Amino acid sequence: MPKFDFDVITLGHGSGGLLTHRLLQSGVFDILKNDLLDQQHDGASFSLEGKTAFSTDSYVISPIFFPGGNIGELAIYGTVNDLAMCGAEAKYLSLAFIIEEGMTMESFWIVLNGIKRAIDKAGVKIVTGDTKVVERGKGDHIFINTSGIGIIHPKANIHHNRIEVGDQIIISGNIAQHGIAIMSKREGLEFETDIVSDSNNLNHTIIALIEELGEDIKFLRDPTRGGLASVLNELAEIRKLGFVIDQNSIPIDDQVEGACEMLGLDPLYVANEGLFVAIVKKEVATKVLELLQKDENGVNARIIGEVTDTHVGKVMMKSRIGGHRVVGYLTGEQLPRIC
Amino acid sequence: MKFLSEYRDPELVKEYIQELHRITTKNWTLMEICGGQTHSLVKNGILDMLPEKITMVHGPGCPVCVTSVSVIDEAVWLAEQPNHILCSFGDMLRVPGSKKSLLEAKAAGADVRILYSPLEAVELAKQNPTKEVIFFAVGFETTAPANALSVVHAAQQSILNYSILASHVLVPPAMEAILSDEANIIDAFLAAGHVCTIMGLEEYYPVAAKYKIPIVVTGFEPVDLLQGILMAVNQLEKEEYKVENQYSRAVLREGNKMAKDTIQKVFSISDRIWRGIGSIPQSGFEVNERYKLYNARLKFHIDIPFAEENKECISGDIMKGLKKPKQCPNFGSKCKPEHPLGAPMVSSEGACAAYYHYSSDAIAQ
Numbered sequence: 103m104p105k106f107d108f109d110v111i112t113l114g115h116g117s118g119g120l121l122t123h124r125l126l127q128s129g130v131f132d133i134l135k136n137d138l139l140d141q142q143h144d145g146a147s148f149s150l151e152g153k154t155a156f157s158t159d160s161y162v163i164s165p166i167f168f169p170g171g172n173i174g175e176l177a178i179y180g181t182v183n184d185l186a187m188c189g190a191e192a193k194y195l196s197l198a199f200i201i202e203e204g205m206t207m208e209s210f211w212i213v214l215n216g217i218k219r220a221i222d223k224a225g226v227k228i229v230t231g232d233t234k235v236v237e238r239g240k241g242d243h244i245f246i247n248t249s250g251i252g253i254i255h256p257k258a259n260i261h262h263n264r265i266e267v268g269d270q271i272i273i274s275g276n277i278a279q280h281g282i283a284i285m286s287k288r289e290g291l292e293f294e295t296d297i298v299s300d301s302n303n304l305n306h307t308i309i310a311l312i313e314e315l316g317e318d319i320k321f322l323r324d325p326t327r328g329g330l331a332s333v334l335n336e337l338a339e340i341r342k343l344g345f346v347i348d349q350n351s352i353p354i355d356d357q358v359e360g361a362c363e364m365l366g367l368d369p370l371y372v373a374n375e376g377l378f379v380a381i382v383k384k385e386v387a388t389k390v391l392e393l394l395q396k397d398e399n400g401v402n403a404r405i406i407g408e409v410t411d412t413h414v415g416k417v418m419m420k421s422r423i424g425g426h427r428v429v430g431y432l433t434g435e436q437l438p439r440i441c
Numbered sequence: 442m443k444f445l446s447e448y449r450d451p452e453l454v455k456e457y458i459q460e461l462h463r464i465t466t467k468n469w470t471l472m473e474i475c476g477g478q479t480h481s482l483v484k485n486g487i488l489d490m491l492p493e494k495i496t497m498v499h500g501p502g503c504p505v506c507v508t509s510v511s512v513i514d515e516a517v518w519l520a521e522q523p524n525h526i527l528c529s530f531g532d533m534l535r536v537p538g539s540k541k542s543l544l545e546a547k548a549a550g551a552d553v554r555i556l557y558s559p560l561e562a563v564e565l566a567k568q569n570p571t572k573e574v575i576f577f578a579v580g581f582e583t584t585a586p587a588n589a590l591s592v593v594h595a596a597q598q599s600i601l602n603y604s605i606l607a608s609h610v611l612v613p614p615a616m617e618a619i620l621s622d623e624a625n626i627i628d629a630f631l632a633a634g635h636v637c638t639i640m641g642l643e644e645y646y647p648v649a650a651k652y653k654i655p656i657v658v659t660g661f662e663p664v665d666l667l668q669g670i671l672m673a674v675n676q677l678e679k680e681e682y683k684v685e686n687q688y689s690r691a692v693l694r695e696g697n698k699m700a701k702d703t704i705q706k707v708f709s710i711s712d713r714i715w716r717g718i719g720s721i722p723q724s725g726f727e728v729n730e731r732y733k734l735y736n737a738r739l740k741f742h743i744d745i746p747f748a749e750e751n752k753e754c755i756s757g758d759i760m761k762g763l764k765k766p767k768q769c770p771n772f773g774s775k776c777k778p779e780h781p782l783g784a785p786m787v788s789s790e791g792a793c794a795a796y797y798h799y800s801s802d803a804i805a806q
Contacts, residue, residue: 363445366531366532420486421484421485421486421663422449422451422485422663423449423450423451423454423485423486423487423663424451424454424455424486424490425485425486425487425488425489425490426486426489427483427484427485427486427799427800428798428799428800429799430797430798430799
């Protein structure tokens with residue numbers, strides 16, 4: 103960490119004046135450096151070739167540091183992954199901070215380094231940004247917004263309209279890691295565990311899949327908030343098809359499952375960050391699995407079910423013991439239970 | 442949770458189902474007491490696997506569901522007072538009071554916190570000496586020891602800004618209320634494993650003898666439940682009525698002595714109004730005379746009118762096993778988890794919520 107002449111971020115650092123200039127010059131620009139950002143203009147100018155995807159997301163996670171990452175990495179991977187789900191390779195990102203007065207420079211520096219790690223890993227550039235500071239009590243350490251532009255792979259044809267009866271449902275890895283990692287550090291709930299967030303970039307994995315299998319990858323979605331169950335419910339409803347999944351084939355880490363039992367949470371609704379659901383043509387499902395299992399993001403990938411024309415609009419799960427139940431939408435937030 | 446997998450073994454499940462088919466000759470109606478058992482039955486799809494002659498009805502063992510509207514109103518009132526921090530287990534927050542839920546009070550600015558243990562609330566009181574910290578002590582006998590212990594801890598440390606709003610309910614009086622109802626249809630009970638972990642089996646013997654009804658203390662995993670059902674049906678087919686313990690890996694005949702002593706130290710038995718059922722004599726715990734300084738009801742003058750239950754909700758009939766959730770005209774239409782008419786649709790362990798979320802049958806209605 104470079105030496106700053108201030109320990110905490112104050113309202114002045116968001117004023118646009120000298121302090122903002124100092125904050126940016128002493129750290130931010132250096133760490134995020136690239137040809138487009140170095141123009142230091144009101145906006146970035148560049149040309150793009152091919153069909154493009156555009157996405158945005160805001161990150162308000164608490165706590166901002168968690169096992170397996172911090173809000174900085176999350177803000178980059180989140181938008182990179184949203185673009186990847188469109189079949190696009192993320193190119194350029196905007197980055198906007200809303201910082202609460204009093205955040206320490208040390209914390210900010212850790213977040214900034216998280217961002218740096220993430221952009222390097224994902225291979226994207228931050229080309230424009232903004233910094234605002236709000237009064238103490240009006241934020242929660244730091245909020246980040248990122249927007250991103252990516253180039254859609256020429257072989258990609260990702261749309262829910264393409265989902266048909268017989269298509270296979272694949273999940274790229276263990277579910278509920280991120281949500282439970284966060285929960286384990288949340289005030290009032292702390293518990294001892296080695297569970298780490300699955301926060302990671304999925305762009306390289308997705309592009310490799312599309313490169314190999316093109317249109318047979320019909321639909322992609324990252325099951326972040328609301329988890330796996332919410333993604334499948336949305337699809338079942340929009341497409342008016344049935345989705346049948348098998349509980350036995352849904353990959354979940356023992357510790358995560360144990361924590362869910364203890365907290366009274368259903369892992370199907372718990373958030374993920376480096377995970378995706380792929381709906382693929384039946385004939386290529388095994389091939390997808392083969393490719394994924396060689397990738398850092400797909401070691402635990404499984405086929406978890408298929409699309410059917412029975413119980414239209416619903417997600418049905420075959421339970422571990424062979425019974426059946428509907429997996430519905432989550433109502434409100436999952437709240438811990440009493441006993 | 443490796444130690445649970447053997448209780449979820451599909452092969453064992455199959456064997457129990459086959460055995461149940463083999464021994465069942467008459468129609469039997471069994472009630473599982475605990476909401477956790479209800480959810481496990483529905484979530485694992487067990488209800489559809491049972492012989493047609495066996496009907497499971499879902500009992501009153503969801504503490505969130507049976508907490509009366511008036512008690513929720515008391516909690517909301519306490520939360521809304523200046524300088525108060527109201528702490529609660531998570532799933533009490535969404536339950537509607539007569540005007541609002543704790544979640545709505547929180548959104549409007551009340552300091553309401555979700556905790557996992559009442560001991561954390563004592564800690565909170567210690568850290569905030571200028572505020573009053575109140576713990577909303579709901580639950581069956583299961584949560585009573587920890588809630589009682591929080592009072593003992595606070596007293597030992599002379600923490601005077603801590604109190605509890607006790608709304609504890611007890612299983613055996615509720616069973617008796619159900620059995621003595623003229624419309625009773627229950628042939629056997631699966632008693633709640635966790636409750637008996639604390640209380641043991643003793644209080645169930647007189648109930649089984651008086652009403653000539655089998656009572657099987659049962660766990661929560663699929664194999665537990667099927668074994669419990671099998672033991673109960675076995676008794677019924679042989680015209681026996683005993684107290685049996687399926688959940689012997691957690692339940693001792695005498696229960697947990699230390700936990701029971703702590704309960705006795707802090708609580709006395711009192712009458713309690715059950716949501717949907719009405720007043721049941723001697724069916725709850727209230728903070729006793731010795732610890733009255735820690736009784737939020739005595740400490741604060743809670744000034745609210747008595748609230749009536751929502752007449753459209755048939756939760757009473759559901760918790761007595763007289764009706765199934767889908768027999769309610771409002772189920773899934775006027776009453777849904779996002780706008781519940783009554784508590785069984787709110788709580789994660791309520792019977793209506795279980796049917797709404799997991800049962801294909803119910804959704805088709």
